[in-house]
Amino acid sequence: MDGDSVKLIGFWASPPVLRVKWALALKGIEYQYVEEDLSNKSDMLLNYNPVYKKVPVLVHQGKPLAESLLILEYIDETWKQNPLLPHSPYERAHARFWSKFVDDKCVPTVIAAFSKGGEEQQKAAEEARENLKMLEVGLEGKRFFGGDKIGFVDIAIGWLPYWIGIVEEIVGMNLIDADSMPKLNSWFHAFLDIPIIKECMPPHDKLLNHTKAFLQVLTSSSSP
């Protein structure tokens, strides 16, 4: 139905877009995907997201939404099958907490660990590892953050270990390893094994090359 049409504006290498793809796939929602050229943003994107001018943007029934975690909540509230957020208010609060923790703390420290040099890099790597280790608290004897099945937190943060793995290949530094973060490590492998998750992932080599270029820009802009 046209009135119910769902459009996702995204970029193939963007983790926030991947979150939304996973959510739509898990709910079995059909949608039109529009690939955006971020070096030459379309009028459509600028109209739909004038505040941040970023992807993802979800357009449902002609109404645009930006910010991936909000889009996830919207998807969960609009399509009730396969709930993403847990049922109890306390667990919902926890799910929101861990998702935000990754964006607010883990991501910046991981980026710093890979883009800084010398002593600063050591410090940043230590901080990044501490933050990642904290995620294991959220796993607490569960297979996934969502319990036996993947849920909100899994799809909100599942991209991060994959991206970290790619950067580890490029930079030759190890952030997540099976010894110091066993729970996180096994969660990550179990998560990536899920067919619906694997299907949406960007191809490894393409992402590797893209990330190399991205890191070059980062390190050149943060050099003294």
Place this chain on the structure above:
Amino acid sequence: MAKKSEVKLLGAWPSPFVLRARIALNIKSVDYEFLEENFQPKSQLLVQSNPVYKKIPVLIHQDKPICESLIIVQYVDDVWSSDGPSILPADPYDRAVARFWATYVDDKLFPAMKSIAGAKGEEERKRLIKEVEEGLALLEDAFNKITTKGNNNYLFFGGDQIGYLDIAFGSLLGWLRVTEISNGVKLFDQVKTPGLVNWAESFSSHGAVKDVMPQTHNLLEFAKTLMTKMAHTN
């Protein structure tokens, strides 16, 4: 209804984030014990209940901690869903819009406002003030769109009653006034942000807000003390 001992809020009176939790609890008429944290040093309770950030507010409900102000507000709305008006809108799209602007306040508006005091030089100060003004212009626009939806003329972002975005943004009003006074600027005025001017008044005098909102002159005193302390430690 929860017993008073079942609900504790760990906080500090000047914090706009703590204010959010207080307003939410008031809307739902929840009795709670307020535990003032004085940070000298951080209490055992704070460190234990918020080991990740060690920050306030922390809501402790039936001995279980909930952290991060906007997450607390949503938790309160979820738990006491049948007590008092709903804090988040009913419609999923309206909820997403409310969350969008609340996140904008936290990610863009508040950091810009906070940085003004520590600005290095006049140019940076002016740039940050401009950033705050632009943010307020966006919120004025959002306010007009939201409150006039469906030929209505609502008082609040939440409609007839204060809601999620009112709480998220309104909790900053005291500190925005402090910023105006300290910098000799008018961020809100009848010309640039007439909707927000009226909204600010309605919000500040709302039953769930007026008794817990810190007075601007107290915040100013607090800010001065803070600046003096920082100047001495530098």
